[in-house]
Every structure is written in C-alpha cells, then in structure tokens.
Amino acid sequence: ISSHQTADREEAGVNNVLTAEEKIMAELGYKQEMNKSLSTLSNFAVAFGCCSILSGLTPLWGDAMLSGGSIAIIEGFLLVAVFTFCVALSLAEICSAFPVTGGLYVWVSKLAPTEYVPIACYITGWCNWIGLVIAITSTDLGLAQFLASVISISNPDYNADIYWQYGIFLVIVFIHGLINSVNIKYNGMFNQVSLFWHLIGTVMIVIVGLVLTPNKPSGNWVFTHFENHSGFSSDGYAFLLGLLQSQYTLSGFDSAAQMSEETKDAARNAPKGILYAVGTAGIFGLMFLLGVNFCVQDYQAQVVDSIITPQMTKVFLDGVGYKWTIVFTVIIMGAMFFCGSALLLGSSRLVYAFSRDNAMPFSSYLCRVNKKTKTPIYAVWGNVIFAAVIGILYILNETAFNAIVSVNTIASSLAYLVPIALRLTVGRKKFVRGPFHLGPFSQVINTVSCCWIIFTSCLFICPTEAPITADNMNYACVPLVAVLGGSILFYQFRAKKYFTGPGKSLEPDPYLDENVSFDSSGTDDSTAKKNVVVVEEISKNTEQR
Secondary structure, eight states, X not given: OHHHHHHHHHHHHHHHHHHXXXXXXXXXXXXXXXXXXXXXXXXXXXXXXXXXXXXXXXXXXXXXXXXXXXXXXXXXXXXXXXXXXXXXXXXXXXXXXXXXXXXXXXXXXXXXXXXXXXXXXHHHHHHHHHHHHHHHHHHHHXXXXXXXXXXXXXXXXXXXXXXXXXXXXXXHHHHHHHHTTSOHHHHXXXXXXXXXXXXXXXXXXXXXXXXXXXXXXXXXXXXXXXXXXXXXXXXXXXXXXXXXXXXXXSOOTTHHHHTGGGBTTHHHHHHHHHHHHHHHHHHHHHHXXXXXXXXXXXXXXXXXXXXXXXXXXXXXXXXXHHHHHHHHHHHHHHHHHXXXXXXXXXXXXXXXXXXXXXXXXXXXXXXXXXXXXXXXXXXXXXXXXXXXXXXXXXXXXXXXXXXXXXXXXXXXXXHXXXXXXXXXXXXXXXXXXXXXXXXXXXXXXXXXXXXXXHHHHHHHTSOOSSSOOTXXXXXXXXXXXXXXHHHHHHHHHXXXXXXXXXXXXXXXXXXXXTTOOBOTTSOBOHHHHHHHHXXXXXXXXXXXX
C-alpha cells in the first residue's frame, strides 16, 4: 500500500510541476510537445544571434557612410536602437501574457475582434515567416559573398563567380539544417557559443583596430562628419537612408518568442530574451561602429573610391594589415554563420506552430515533431528548401533578389505592428498582462512603437539612389504587395475553409496523437494523462468563474 501511495504522490507531483506551464498552454489552445530545456541565456542567445551586429552592420556600412557620412552611422544607429528597444518592450509585454511558439500571429488571435481573427492571424503569420526565411537566404548568401571577397583579396587571379557563391551558399544552408535537426539542448549550447563569439569578437576587432590603426580621425569627425553621396539633393533624406543598415540589423529578435515552448518559465524568460537581445545588440553595435569609424583614415579613398567591397574590408586592410584583416573577416564570417543558424531555428518554430493550426501547405508534415530529438525536423528542412529556392534569384536577376531581401525587414516590421496596434486599440480592455508588463507607460511606449514601425516601413520602400533608373529602383513594394495580396486572396478562396485561427493543438490529431493510447490493462499513456489533467483543470477553473 505504501509503495502505491508513493507512486500516486510522485505522479501527482509530476502533474503539479506541469500545471503552471501547461495550464497557460492549454488556455491558449495548445499542448506541450517539445522539451522545455532552454534557459534564459539560451533563449537570449537565439534572439541575439538573429540580431547579429557583425553580420548585419558589416556589409551595409559602406552604403550608410555614402548616404550620410559618419554622423549617419553613429547617431543614426543610436536613434534606431532607442526606438527599436521601444518596439522590443511592446512585444515583450505581449509575449509575457501569451508565451507560446508562433508568437505574433497567436497574440493577434487573442487581441483582434473575433470576426477578424482568422484573416488577421493569417496575414501576420505569413509576414512573420517571410521576414525570417528571406533573412536566412540573405545572411547565408552574404556569408558566401564575404568568403568570395576574402579569396579575391588573397588570390586576385581566382574568379569566385556568382555560381561558385551560390554553391557555397547551398553548403552553408545545408549545414544549418543539420544543426537545427538535433535536440534543442545541443542547439541551445550552440547559440550560447554564438553569443560569446559575437561579444568577444566585437571587443577584439575594436581594441586591435584602435591600437594598430595610424592616423585616426578626430572625435569631431566621427560624431559630426556628414557627406551626401546618395544623389539626392535633400541632406535630411540622405541621413534617413543611412538608418536602413541599423534597422536591417536590429530585427528578428521575436525569435525569443518563437522558442517559448522550449524555454523554462517562458512567461518571464522569453520577454527577457527579447529585451536582452535588443539591448545588448544596441550597446555592442554602437561600440563596434565607433571602433570602425575611428579607424577611417581617408574617407574619399576608403569609402567613396574603394574598389574593395564591402568597404569596411578596405578600412581594415589599411589600418591593421593583411593578417589581422583575415582574422577580422573570420570573426565576421563566423558571426554570419551563427546568425543564419539562429534565423533558421526561429523560422522553423514559426512554421511548426503555423502548420499545427493548418495554415500552411503540407501542414500535416510540417507540424510533426521528431520522436527522438523532439524537434520539428520537417519544418526545419522546409525552410532550408525554400531559402535555397529564393537564392536562385541571385543568379537570375540581382535587382529582383535585392528587392526580395528588402522585404524581409518590412514584412517583419509589419508582423510586429499588428499585435502592438491591436494591444493599443481594440485589445486594450481584454488584454490580461503577464509577469512582465509596462505598467502606466504601456500606452505611450506602444504608440511610439507603432509610429516608428510605420515610419521605417515606408522608408524601406523608398528609392535609395538618384537619379532613379530601372536598375537602381527600389522594387521592394512589388514583392511586398505580392506577399500580402497573395495571402489575402489565398485565404479568401481557400484557406478560410479550414483555417479558423490558432489554438487547435488540444483537438484530436491523427498524427500527433497516434502514440497517445491506453493499453489492455487500462493504464493510459503519460502524455495523455498530462493533457487530460490540464484540460480538466481548465474546465474546473472555468466552471468556478
């Protein structure tokens, strides 16, 4: 009798441990299927990897310097970091209330008017996914291009052409697929390595660059120098164009929310991951840009007239020499590699969540969780294949590819805008805040966040060079309209027949529930027990209310 009582108590203890996290999941309409093994540090590391300052700021630094000089780089980044942190605060507050994988589009389902939930969720989810998956392509292809530039520096006679770059890109994205197919605890350790690689690498580049570079510019030049080489007569508009590199870098931090179902105490730790990622990226990004700009010896020769791209490589060569430049580029390429892996991790979790609500093609496959690794492997490789296909555009038409890449930041920003705007307006009264909240400052910060997102989204579809020609025109609005218009049309003519919104994980599913059964003795499977306990507890609470 004693042993039976002990066993019952142990089982009750297991259920009690699960209720805190699983009751939140059940209230949102989901059951726990993946391992909760990520710490706050690991969650933060994933989001910070997506905001990779070294991979985002390095390739676009030269363009920003041409648009507005050093002031557009330093003051521009500081401006973007402050407003992006406001956006992060807004998202963190909502994430704390709804800590579930799928993030933004699930939040929309809880904040939007009932009749608009399906279409609002559908558009938000697709924008969020397009933003992440195209970022994978641009980051991994950028790594291949950077590798080609390093080879051309060391061996000018070798022609690393566009086909060679695409081949290397395929190898990189395939390796990222393998990394993200393993158990999440190993991926958590991988992203922690990424975190320290970024932080230590940034400090090393700044210190070595400042120590070895002769003829450093004055502080007055670094903080006040302005030159407009954009072709536009308006200096103010040219300065605004310089903000694009910073905003492109400080995006993707919602990946912390996508990892909620694999993060311990997600209602507290996932919001921390969002805020830590943006805050740390802002601090170390500013440090990195100050260090690089203090290494510029000749603006005309190293930025305006440089034949080496990205221009930052020319600054390193002239300042620290060939050997240290190779070390710096290895650090930057390593950061790009880690960033691509983190983006794939976040994107795969979004696809998994979107598919379990039957919102994507091949949903019955993409929502499957591997029994051994407890990871959505089909979702991982679905993203790999799509990223590889998008990369083909780079070979066919570089202008079209650049337009597609521009969409990733706009689409992500619009996905951020929808839940924040709903929280600010129609969802204000029914929103029940979680452990992290903004208190009396919520309305002000949410208003600032919405205004900033709308402003930068408009800026991203404006032309960036003058005179405007067919070759340099910013075509970002074309694929953006195609994505939004296609999503709406597909929903109206097909998807609305079967997609009614998030929260269907607790309903019977022929694949996900195939292992939840009862044996001949009447003993039920442990997973079934946990789900039944959670659902019964929710029902009791509902009846009491």
